[in-house]
Amino acid sequence: MGAVYSYSYSSYARNLLGATIASLAVWAGLYLLLTGRGERFNVGGYLLRISPYMWALYGISFCIGLSVVGAAWGIFIAGSSILGGAVRTPRIATKNLISIIFCEVVAIYGVIMAIVFSAKIQAVNSSSGFSRSDYYTGFSLFWGGLAVGLSNLICGLAVGITGSNAAVADAHDQQLFVKILVIEIFGSVIGLFGLIVGLLVTGKAEDFAGVI
Amino acid sequence: MNEIYFNADAGYLEGIVRGYRDGLITAPQYLNLTQCETMDDLKLQLATTDYASFLQNEPSPMSTSTLSARCTDALVAEFQYLQQNAAEPISKFLDYITYGYMIDNVVLLITGTLHERDTHDLLEKCHPLGFFDTMPALCVATTVQDLYSTVLVDSPLAGYFRECLSAEDLNELNIEIIRNTLHKAYLEDFYAYCQNLGEPTASIMADIIRLEADRRTVNITINSFGTELSKDDRAKLYPRLGNMYPEAQTRLARVDDMDQVKAILEQYGEYKAMLLGVSLNSTSGSSGGNELSLEDRFFSKEVQLNKDSFEQQFHYGVFYSWLRLKEQEIRNIVWIAECISQQQKDKINNYTSIY
Numbered sequence: 262m263g264a265v266y267s268y269s270y271s272s273y274a275r276n277l278l279g280a281t282i283a284s285l286a287v288w289a290g291l292y293l294l295l296t297g298r299g300e301r302f303n304v305g306g307y308l309l310r311i312s313p314y315m316w317a318l319y320g321i322s323f324c325i326g327l328s329v330v331g332a333a334w335g336i337f338i339a340g341s342s343i344l345g346g347a348v349r350t351p352r353i354a355t356k357n358l359i360s361i362i363f364c365e366v367v368a369i370y371g372v373i374m375a376i377v378f379s380a381k382i383q384a385v386n387s388s389s390g391f392s393r394s395d396y397y398t399g400f401s402l403f404w405g406g407l408a409v410g411l412s413n414l415i416c417g418l419a420v421g422i423t424g425s426n427a428a429v430a431d432a433h434d435q436q437l438f439v440k441i442l443v444i445e446i447f448g449s450v451i452g453l454f455g456l457i458v459g460l461l462v463t464g465k466a467e468d469f470a471g472v473i
Numbered sequence: 474m475n476e477i478y479f480n481a482d483a484g485y486l487e488g489i490v491r492g493y494r495d496g497l498i499t500a501p502q503y504l505n506l507t508q509c510e511t512m513d514d515l516k517l518q519l520a521t522t523d524y525a526s527f528l529q530n531e532p533s534p535m536s537t538s539t540l541s542a543r544c545t546d547a548l549v550a551e552f553q554y555l556q557q558n559a560a561e562p563i564s565k566f567l568d569y570i571t572y573g574y575m576i577d578n579v580v581l582l583i584t585g586t587l588h589e590r591d592t593h594d595l596l597e598k599c600h601p602l603g604f605f606d607t608m609p610a611l612c613v614a615t616t617v618q619d620l621y622s623t624v625l626v627d628s629p630l631a632g633y634f635r636e637c638l639s640a641e642d643l644n645e646l647n648i649e650i651i652r653n654t655l656h657k658a659y660l661e662d663f664y665a666y667c668q669n670l671g672e673p674t675a676s677i678m679a680d681i682i683r684l685e686a687d688r689r690t691v692n693i694t695i696n697s698f699g700t701e702l703s704k705d706d707r708a709k710l711y712p713r714l715g716n717m718y719p720e721a722q723t724r725l726a727r728v729d730d731m732d733q734v735k736a737i738l739e740q741y742g743e744y745k746a747m748l749l750g751v752s753l754n755s756t757s758g759s760s761g762g763n764e765l766s767l768e769d770r771f772f773s774k775e776v777q778l779n780k781d782s783f784e785q786q787f788h789y790g791v792f793y794s795w796l797r798l799k800e801q802e803i804r805n806i807v808w809i810a811e812c813i814s815q816q817q818k819d820k821i822n823n824y825t826s827i828y
Contacts (some may be wrong), residue, residue, distance in 0.1 A: 273565065295773050320660070328679070336485065337481065337484075338477070340478045340484075340490070341480045341481075341484025341485045342480060342485075342487065342488050343483050343488070344484075344488060345484060345485040345486065345487060345488015345489045345490075345491070345492070346488040346491060347488075348488070348489055348492055349489070349492030349493070349495060350492060350495070392607075414744065418477055422476045422477070425480060425484065425786065426786060428488070429487075429491055429786060432488070432491060432492060432495065433491065433495055444762060
């Protein structure tokens with residue numbers, strides 16, 4: 262009774278694809294294991310064969326890319342509510358630009374960190390390849406960039422949602438704006454945390470130099 | 474997680490609807506309205522509200538029916554602005570809200586055609602929010618089969634007519650049965666649709682629709698006392714929703730007078746508070762002083778639920794709630810206007826203030 266009941270062609274196709282990939286993976290794994298070739302599945306060797314430039318550049322692109330996604334997301338969440346509320350209550354438009362600015366700041370953090378990180382990328386002119394320090398630089402830029410990017414993404418979302426709440430509350434009752442702004446400030450501190458951690462993680466990384 | 478993508482389609486409209494809600498008349502303004510002596514005073518007081526632009530061109534001796542029509546025009550203009558600026562999926566929700574009005578319009582046109590009224594007059598009386606393209610063609614059909622196969626099968630109400638097609642001829646009693654059966658199908662469909670919209674829309678709309686279903690159940694019961702509607706037919710008209718479904722509905726189907734209805738309602742905590750002091754034999758407008766009838770108390774409970782839906786952001790319930798609150802406000806204004814124009818100020822405070 263192991264039949265899969267499919268509701269539609271698309272879910273049938275998805276199940277078929279998943280089953281094919283799973284069975285291929287199991288076949289390959291068992292083949293390597295049972296014919297004594299298990300050493301060939303070498304994750305660490307694979308990671309070391311990836312150029313540190315790849316890690317570093319991935320880190321930089323995550324840093325700026327995810328930060329900008331977070332900023333844009335937050336701006337559209339807050340901005341649409343500000344526009345809707347301002348039709349009836351035009352006075353909220355100027356004051357609520359603060360929420361948009363807080364979201365924008367998140368993108369600026371991303372840009373700054375991307376510039377700082379990209380300064381460490383230099384040409385490697387050594388005939389012996391990359392040094393240990395280069396590998397460390399690559400890894401630290403990857404994880405530092407990811408840390409900055411993800412925390413800015415979430416910060417942008419938080420500030421955007423709170424900004425939308427602030428706009429709607431301000432349109433209803435003027436006293437509420439400053440109170441909700443305090444919450445928004447706490448939310449925007451999250452992006453700052455990401456920036457600090459990114460700086461700490463990449464602080465000891467040296468520029469790419471190769472084996473001297 | 475609803476908050477992160479809700480504003481993409483509906484953020485602007487939610488801001489607009491909350492702006493509309495801020496324009497609802499507050500309790501102090503209602504007090505000013507009740508102090509008015511003539512309809513002109515009332516018109517002057519209403520000039521500071523959202524109705525100003527619709528009332529200012531009316532000639533001076535204004536009747537309450539004109540006032541009601543102009544206020545409804547204001548409501549319709551605001552709702553149509555929302556509909557014009559809506560995209561999927563919010564536009565589907567707004568369409569669902571209008572189906573209730575479409576049902577009322579269809580029943581109005583059928584009744585009017587049976588009594589051989591002028592088509593043009595009938596179309597004027599239809600509610601503008603419930604207008605659909607093929608509606609004027611309803612005036613030519615005579616039997617329900619005919620109506621369905623020529624006109625209604627293309628309208629949004631097609632699915633609700635399946636349970637009605639067994640009605641043979643259209644006489645007075647059957648028209649009301651058709652109306653209630655359509656509304657029952659509509660409520661059940663709307664409820665199912667809202668459950669598919671995800672939290673928090675689902676839970677907020679579920680509460681509101683359940684109250685509506687209970688209100689209809691009680692109204693159908695009370696209105697069927699003394700008519701030739703059989704108990705089984707009455708049970709078939711109850712929506713299969715609400716706090717009273719299914720136990721209380723089976724008992725309500727068998728009762729014969731208001732005392733038994735009251736006894737059944739008292740078993741529900743939320744309705745027990747509503748029944749205190751209600752006089753049993755009044756419909757609306759009440760007897761004796763400032764008591765509210767059962768109908769008015771249901772309205773107050775509905776107003777409370779609708780006000781609560783504005784406490785949360787990022788859900789579609791605000792659109793429905795605003796519309797109901799605005800309709801309640803128009804009912805209040807028309808009540809006050811009637812009391813003023815007939816110079817019967819003793820019952821003028823029987824309105825349900827919203828804020």
